[in-house]
Amino acid sequence: MTLTDIAIQNLRRRKGKTTFLVLTFVLVISITVALNTLAKSMHDDLQKSLTQYGANVVITPKSEHFTLSYGGLSVPGVNYEVKQLNYDSLARIKSNPDLAVSGIAPKIIGSVTGAKKRYLIIGVDFPNELKMKPWWQINGRQPGDQEVIIGSGIASKENLGIGSTLALNHQNYPIVGIMEETGGSEDNGVFTNFSTSRALTGIDSWSMIELNTAQPNKTAAYLSELLPEAKVAEISQLVQGAKESVDRFSNFSLITSIVLGVIGVLIVFVTTYGNINDRVAELGILQAIGFRRRHIYSILIREIVLVSLSGGVLGYLSGELTPILLGPIAFQKTVSFQFNPLIALTAISASLLVGIVSIFLARRAISLNPLEALSYI
Known part of the structure; x- marks a missing residue:
């Protein structure tokens, strides 16, 4: 019979205490x-929403603003030294591998x-624009050259309706689509492609570039250096409430984990x-019949390793399955099972470490002289 067999038999003889320890770990x-x-x-869902829906970084031409003050009252001034956002700015963004950009939508306004x-x-690139703004619904079709879409x-x-014409700069442009009401400025806009918008407005640079990225903070900081002629702003207000809720729940999880630990x-x-x-007394008998202290340590360590390993594995599996079952009920969200090696390794390693340390804290009982130990019988 090996030391492992002895450890297993000891656990079987103490089913109640073994079960209690396993359940504690679990x-x-x-x-x-x-x-x-x-x-x-929740954090991944927030990042996914930021990546899939809407822009979270906006690039506009940089300008200086002069404000007038009369008697301590500030009145609107003028913009001067307005720099252009040239077409090569878009090429620099697209060709940069360090930017985690999932969507890009330039505009001429x-x-x-x-x-x-x-x-x-x-003037927009409709395939990219509709990808970033799925709430834009167009009745009709996307415009070609010399064609427009109008807001509701x-x-x-x-x-006006589809098939009508809109007079712009003393020229009639066919209306090929109408954008459904959004409640925003789009309702009073006229949309077309880049070539037609350039011809109509005479603007030969980008008025705005919207980006969608998984890391808006880093992307905005990087673009500020990459495009010195541009003003880069992160749209954080739209997700501030959701981010605060996720952060509060993350902090609650951390504190609860520490307390439970x-x-x-x-x-x-x-x-x-x-x-x-x-x-x-049992340990004294083992020493009396020839077991060395290292053998006894080895048996006890095998026992606690089996208990803590079982508790760690079962605890991790149940911890991953619980959100799947309770997520739709308690949090109104569906959580899919995803094996996380780091969390699994941390949970199992922590349970093993706690178990082994607990054995060495009880070394006094193991270190008793065999005759002194037998006196407890």
């Missing part, structure tokens, strides 16, 4: 893993004279110490 680790898995899932008023002209506000106010460690230490003290 409970602490599963709750910790479940909370951290939920926090990570200007105004032109119509039959009765001036219209806002927005213009269509309703001027009684401390409680679990104390329970394991106290239980293991008590178990070994209860087995002083």
Whole structure:
């Protein structure tokens, strides 16, 4: 019979205490893993939303602003030294491998004279624009050269529809689509492609470049150096509330994990110490019949390794499965199972470390003289 066989037999003889220790490991680790898995899932969902929907970095031409002050009152001034956002700016962004850009949408924005008023002209790359703005819904088709799409506000106010024409700069442009109401400035805009917008507005540079990136902070800082002629701004207000909620839950998960970890460690230490003290006579008999202290240490370490390893593995698995079952009920979100090697390794290693340390804390009982140990019988 090997030392491992002896350790297994000892665990079988003490089923109650063994089960209690295993459940302690399972409970602490599963709750910790479940909370951290939920926090990570919420953070990933936020990043995914930022990546898939809408721009989070906006690039505009840099300008200096002069403000007038009269008697301590500031009044709007003028912009001067307005720099152009040349077309090569877009090429520099696209060719840079360090930028984690998942979507890019340049624009040419200007105004032109119509039959009765001036219209806002927005030249866009429709495939990229619609990818970044899925809430844009167009009735009709995308415009070609010398064709336009109008916002719902213009269509309703001027009684225009698909097939009508819009007079711009004393020339009629066919309307091939109408954008559904968005509640924004798009409702009163006229959309077309780049070549037509250049011809209408006479603008020969980008008015704005919108980017979608998974790392808006780093991207904005990097682009500020890459494009000195541009003003780079991160749109953080749109996600500030969601980010704060995710951060609060992450902090709650961390604090709860620490508290549970401390409680679990104390329970394991106290239980293991008590178990070994209860087995002083048994350990004395083992030494009396020829077992060395290193053999006894080895048996006890094998016992706690089996217990803590089982508890660590079961705790990790239950911790990963709990969010899948309770996520739709408690958090109104679906969490898919994803094996995380780092979390698994950390959870199992921590349980093994706690178990082994608890054995050495009870070394006094193991170090007793065989005759002194036998006196406990």
